Amino acid sequence: MTDFYSIDDLLSEENRLIRQTVAEFTAKEIKPIIESFAQKAEFPQHLIRRFGDLGLLGITMPVEYGGTQADYISYGLVCQEIERGDSGMRSTLSVQHSLVMWPILHFGTSEQKNKFLPGLASGDLLGCFGLTEPDHGSNPAGMTTHFIEKEDYYVLNGAKTWISNAPLADLAVVWARNPNGRIQGLIVERGMEGFTTPEIKGKWSLRASATGELIFADVRIPKENLLPEGLGLSAPLKCLDQARYGIAWGAIGAAIDCYETAVQYASERIQFGKPIAGFQLTQKKLAEMLTEITKAQLVAWRLGVLMNEKRATTAQISLAKRNNVAMALQVARESRQILGGMGITGEFPIMRHLMNLESVVTYEGTHDIHLLILGAEITGIQAFK
Amino acid sequence: MKILVCISNVPDTTAKISFTDNDTKFNKTGVQFIIGPYDDYALARAVELKEQHGGTVTVLNVGESESDPQLRKALAIGADDAIRVNTEPTDSYFVAAQIAHIASQNSYDLILMGRESIDFNSGVVHGLVGEMLGIASYSPVMKLDITGNEAKFAREIDGGKEHLSAALPLVLGCQEPIAEWKIPNMRGIMTARTKSLAVVEPVSVDDSTVLEKYALPAPKGSCRMIPAEEAEQLIALLKTEAKVL
Ligand SMILES: Cc1cc2nc3c(=O)[nH]c(=O)nc-3n(C[C@H](O)[C@H](O)[C@H](O)COP(=O)(O)OP(=O)(O)OC[C@H]3O[C@@H](n4cnc5c(N)ncnc54)[C@H](O)[C@@H]3O)c2cc1C
Numbered sequence: 001m002t003d004f005y006s007i008d009d010l011l012s013e014e015n016r017l018i019r020q021t022v023a024e025f026t027a028k029e030i031k032p033i034i035e036s037f038a039q040k041a042e043f044p045q046h047l048i049r050r051f052g053d054l055g056l057l058g059i060t061m062p063v064e065y066g067g068t069q070a071d072y073i074s075y076g077l078v079c080q081e082i083e084r085g086d087s088g089m090r091s092t093l094s095v096q097h098s099l100v101m102w103p104i105l106h107f108g109t110s111e112q113k114n115k116f117l118p119g120l121a122s123g124d125l126l127g128c129f130g131l132t133e134p135d136h137g138s139n140p141a142g143m144t145t146h147f148i149e150k151e152d153y154y155v156l157n158g159a160k161t162w163i164s165n166a167p168l169a170d171l172a173v174v175w176a177r178n179p180n181g182r183i184q185g186l187i188v189e190r191g192m193e194g195f196t197t198p199e200i201k202g203k204w205s206l207r208a209s210a211t212g213e214l215i216f217a218d219v220r221i222p223k224e225n226l227l228p229e230g231l232g233l234s235a236p237l238k239c240l241d242q243a244r245y246g247i248a249w250g251a252i253g254a255a256i257d258c259y260e261t262a263v264q265y266a267s268e269r270i271q272f273g274k275p276i277a278g279f280q281l282t283q284k285k286l287a288e289m290l291t292e293i294t295k296a297q298l299v300a301w302r303l304g305v306l307m308n309e310k311r312a313t314t315a316q317i318s319l320a321k322r323n324n325v326a327m328a329l330q331v332a333r334e335s336r337q338i339l340g341g342m343g344i345t346g347e348f349p350i351m352r353h354l355m356n357l358e359s360v361v362t363y364e365g366t367h368d369i370h371l372l373i374l375g376a377e378i379t380g381i382q383a384f385k
Numbered sequence: 386m387k388i389l390v391c392i393s394n395v396p397d398t399t400a401k402i403s404f405t406d407n408d409t410k411f412n413k414t415g416v417q418f419i420i421g422p423y424d425d426y427a428l429a430r431a432v433e434l435k436e437q438h439g440g441t442v443t444v445l446n447v448g449e450s451e452s453d454p455q456l457r458k459a460l461a462i463g464a465d466d467a468i469r470v471n472t473e474p475t476d477s478y479f480v481a482a483q484i485a486h487i488a489s490q491n492s493y494d495l496i497l498m499g500r501e502s503i504d505f506n507s508g509v510v511h512g513l514v515g516e517m518l519g520i521a522s523y524s525p526v527m528k529l530d531i532t533g534n535e536a537k538f539a540r541e542i543d544g545g546k547e548h549l550s551a552a553l554p555l556v557l558g559c560q561e562p563i564a565e566w567k568i569p570n571m572r573g574i575m576t577a578r579t580k581s582l583a584v585v586e587p588v589s590v591d592d593s594t595v596l597e598k599y600a601l602p603a604p605k606g607s608c609r610m611i612p613a614e615e616a617e618q619l620i621a622l623l624k625t626e627a628k629v630l
Contacts, residue, residue, distance in 0.1 A: 017458055017574050024568055055571030068571040078571075 002256045004294045007301055011073060018074045022081035025054060030085030035346045038086070038208040041201075045168065047089060048096075052123025056082070057096050061105060065113055066121030072307035076249035076300055083253035087356035088209030090250040091363075095164045096120060098242035100127030103173050103185055106238070107230035112187065116171065128169040130160035130188075130214045131236050137162075138369050139384070141233050146177035147186065147221065154226065156186065156219040162363070166212030167199040173227070174214065175236045185227035185235060194219040205359040207352075241317050244364050245307055248320035249300045251328035251360060252293065254353045258328075259289045261348055262335035269340075276338070285334045292331060296324040315377035322370035329357045386440035386531065387491070388431045391484055391498035391510070392459060393421035393474075394452035398503065408598040413451075420455045422566075423499025427557075429564035430529055431497050432463035438531060441465045443491075447474045447483045453582065460577035461569035467580070472587040475596075477505075481513030482590040488518055493554060495536070500525035500558040511558035521551055524558025 001023070008016060029050060037044045051057050059075045061067025068074075075097070083090040101120050104112055119125035136142045145158025156176060166172070171189045178184040188195055194217040199210060230238070263286060266277035276282050303320045306312035332354035336343035344351050361367050369384075376382045396402070397417040405412045420428070431442045444464040446452045449471065456467040470483045488496055496518075501508030508524070515522025527546070528539040536555055540547045569577075611619040623630045 013454060013457060014574055014578065017454065017461060017569070017577075018571060020458075021461075021569055021571075021574065028568075053570060054568070059571060063572075068575055070571060070575060074571075 002260060002290070002293060003297070004290055005298065007297050010301055011077075012071075014070070015073050015077060018070065019077040019081060022054070022056070022078050023084070025050075026081050026085040030082070030089055031349075034086045034089070034208055035349070035352065038088070038352050039346055041203070041207045043092075043168065043208060043210040044089075048092065048126055049123040051093055051096075052121060055121075056093060057123055058101060058117070058121030059097060061097070061101055061117065061121060065101075065105070065117035066119075067101075067117070071304075072245065073301070073304040075246060076304050079246040079250035080253035080256075080300075083250035084257045085253075086208055087250065087254055087353065087360050088206040090246070090253070091164050091206060091209050091360075092126075094243045094246045094250070095129055096127055098246060099129030099239050100171070100173050102242050103129075103227060103230065103235070103239050104187070107185055107227040107235060108187075109224070109228060111224060112227070116187065119170075125170045126165055126168055128163050128165040128172045128214070129236075129239065130163050130166075130172050130174040131240075132160060132162045134159060134161050138366060140175070140236065141183075143175065143177065143183065145174070145216065147179070149179050150220075152223055154186070154221045154223065156188065156216045156221050158216050160214040162200070162211060163197075163214050164206075164209060164211055164363075166197045166214055167210045169197065172197075172214055173239075174216075178231075182231050183233050183235065184231055186221050187225040187227065188214070188216070188219060188221060189225070192219050192221070203359075205355045205357075207355075237314070240364055241312075241314055244317050244321040245303065245312070247360060247364055248296075248303060248317070248324045251321075251324040251357070252296050252300060254357060254360075255289070255293050255296070255324075255328040255331040258332045258335035258350050258353050259286070259293060261350055262286065262289070262338040265339050265342070265348070282338060285338060289331045289334060292327045296327045299323060313377075315374055318365065318370040318373040318377075321364065322367055322374070325357065325361045326367060329354070329361055332357055386434065386438050386495065387493045388434065388440065388442045388495045388497060389488060389491070389493040390424070390428045390431045390442060390444045390459070390464065391496065391514075392424040392428060392444055392446050392455060393499070393502040393504070394418050394446060394448045394455050395421045395502055395504040398422070402601065404599045404601075408600065409596060411599070418451060418455065420458060421499050421502045421504075423501060423503070423558075423560050425499075425566050426561050426563050427497040427499055427559035428459055428462060428464065429567045430559060431495070432567060433564055434495075434529075434531060435463070440494075443468060443493075445484060445487055446470070447472060447480045447587070449473060450584075456582055457577050458569060460580045460582070461573040462567045463569075463573065465580065467582040469582065469584050470587050471584050475592070476594045477507040477509045478513060478593045479590050481510045481517060483587055484510065484514050485517035486588045487585070488514065495531075495553060496556040497559055498557075500560045508558070511556050515556040518554075518556070520554050520556060522556035522558070523549065523551075525560040526557045527560055527563055529557065529559070529563055 055068040058067030063069045147154040147156040174186050196215045197212050199212045269276045336350045400416045403412045442464045444459040444467045447470040474480045511522045511524050526538045530537045537550045
């Protein structure tokens with residue numbers, strides 16, 4: 001494993017065993033099948049249970065709700081090792097852990113926690129997170145999905161789009177305006193009348209992950225499905241902090257897989273009578289990739305320590321997500337070039353990583369939105385509008 | 386049922402092997418260590434037998450503290466407790482004597498280990514342990530079931546299989562397909578730290594062998610491809626250059 005600065009030495013014995021275990025799992029159960037699922041644009045649904053069996057879905061969640069109760073470095077390492085296989089598989093895991101279980105744990109009632117968390121941890125239930133709307137992507141504050149109160153239930157109307165896991169999810173954590181116009185979360189369950197989840201087809205990115213819409217046409221939501229805590233946009237943004245943290249680690253996994261593939265290919269491919277690894281231009285690419293990966297690993301590790309100490313800020317998380325995903329995209333592009341024509345085929349994972357990362361650089365706050373978050377942090381001046 | 390599983394701490398199968406100190410020491414720098422793959426099968430079967438019949442699985446390593454991560458992994462996979470005999474495992478007789486000493490203090494029904502370690506590959510520790518304890522030993526065991534006080538197992542023999550049954554206690558050297566390797570789950574990893582890993586000092590054993598030095602195989606020579614239609618040239622080269630005909 002690419003670990004130029006012996007960052008492994010900074011990890012606990014458990015962290016290391018978790019990393020090795022998930023690496024083994026990815027090598028055995030994701031890598032051999034993922035290319036064909038991506039080519040067919042199919043989601044390998046059986047993996048959700050396997051993630052559950054291994055204890056990955058509830059990695060930081062309390063044991064009493066079926067979680068593993070590991071630390072944030074462990075969560076990061078899980079994301080990294082799964083994303084060495086595929087960003088789509090890591091997305092499924094991030095959504096379930098950080099965007100579905102996390103808000104239920106932090107904003108839900110104890111009945112909601114007991115009802116949903118164990119099933120979400122075991123993989124019996126699949127969840128999704130609805131924030132983005134057709135007319136409100138980077139600007140979720142403008143959302144129009146809303147609910148009103150009727151006797152003993154609420155009535156939800158509106159639509160969400162670009163929702164990971166939506167077509168297969170058993171439940172959705174949906175953010176909508178309450179009768180007072182404030183943003184609040186609801187748990188919408190499959191089978192509720194007026195609730196549909198059409199799939200978005202024709203993606204060239206995250207093809208092995210299912211993405212869809214959530215449509216609410218007068219959906220009756222029982223009152224016990226309202227998340228009582230967490231009012232206002234800050235609630236879903238706190239969930240995004242959790243997921244973005246995982247992405248900052250995950251992207252390193254995709255980068256490492258591309259880099260290691262490129263190193264091996266370059267040392268075997270002979271042109272002009274010697275391995276292409278022997279040319280300065282190839283060496284420049286490889287040296288820069290290793291440098292950027294190492295920097296990203298240190299950023300992720302330090303952020304993990306801050307997360308464990310509950311000190312990480314949104315702006316710190318933005319820096320890591322933005323830097324590490326852009327780094328991974330760059331590494332994927334350079335690796336693809338090193339493989340020449342072979343780089344565009346499914347025989348090697350690089351093109352799939354490269355295409356996947358185009359989503360990763362966009363979702364959970366685009367590259368530029370994170371720049372604006374940092375800009376506001378530095379200057380105290382919001383430049384969003 | 387009380388099961389003892391002996392695991393070796395060996396370099397990963399893809400590790401680059403080199404030596405230091407005038408070829409008398411294995412160079413551990415940058416080498417990733419793993420549970421011996423055959424031992425890992427023995428461990429997996431032990432955990433399955435415990436799940437079927439109840440009882441305990443103790444995992445034992447003769448080695449220095451660098452083995453601890455492998456013992457923790459065995460605990461994460463499902464062993465109940467671990468013992469490490471704190472010493473460098475110098476040769477098979479020495480290791481077997483340490484294992485036999487631990488085993489003689491506890492009455493285990495089954496002592497399982499791999500058919501051989503994948504570093505020195507001697508493949509004799511199970512036999513030695515059996516002799517030292519005065520109980521039967523078999524290897525390589527590819528299938529193992531227990532009913533009551535009896536073990537039914539299959540052993541690989543030249544050109545076929547031998548199906549045997551024998552009364553416990555037994556020492557067995559295991560290999561695939563006795564079980565499938567287990568990947569620990571995250572809960573197992575988290576609870577492994579709460580399980581006991583006892584470090585005990587070795588008993589003294591007289592040296593039976595002294596290592597003089599290690600040597601690597603000669604590097605592979607370059608390869609020349611001769612097209613099929615030039616078979617005569619190939620035969621000529623095998624006679625004159627390679628001198629193998
Ligand atoms: C595969 C995939 C899965 C997704 N999964 C989920 C999910 O599970 N749940 C969910 O809620 N959402 C999900 N999303 C949605 C994702 O979060 C949004 O796509 C993202 O927030 C960007 O919104 P948008 O696509 O509407 O782009 P827009 O907001 O329209 O942005 C378009 C471009 O304009 C730029 N831009 C916008 N505003 C500004 C500004 N003020 N200043 C400068 N530039 C600006 C952006 O940076 C971007 O480059 C997913 C998206 C994808 C592609």
